Amino acid sequence: MLVLASVIIWAGALAVMPKLDAHLAAKPRPLSAVLPDLLGLFAVGRHRRAFLLTGMASMSAMMVIPFIAPCHGRQPRGRRRCR
Numbered sequence: 001m002l003v004l005a006s007v008i009i010w011a012g013a014l015a016v017m018p019k020l021d022a023h024l025a026a027k028p029r030p031l032s033a034v035l036p037d038l039l040g041l042f043a044v045g046r047h048r049r050a051f052l053l054t055g056m057a058s059m060s061a062m063m064v065i066p067f068i069a070p071c072h073g074r075q076p077r078g079r080r081r082c083r
Contacts, residue, residue: 041047 042051
C-alpha cells in the first residue's frame with residue numbers, strides 16, 4: 001500500500017514539477033561578471049546579519065556535540081572514563 005502511494009506521488013511530481021536542468025542550457029557568465037554581484041551581498045546590512053545568524057546557528061549546533069558524546073575528551077574530576 002505504501003509503495004503504491006509512493007508511486008502515485010512520484011508520478012504526480014514528475015507531471016507537475018518543471019525540469020531542473022533548464023538553467024544548464026544558458027551560456028555560463030564569466031566570473032568577472034558574477035563576482036561583483038556576490039560581493040554586493042555583503043553591502044546590504046540585512047544580508048550581513050543573516051550571514052552572521054546562520055554562522056552562529058551552525059557553530060552553536062557544533063558546540064553541542066561534546067555533550068552528546070561524553071565519553072570522548074576530558075572527563076570531569078572524579079568521573080570514570082567510559083569504556
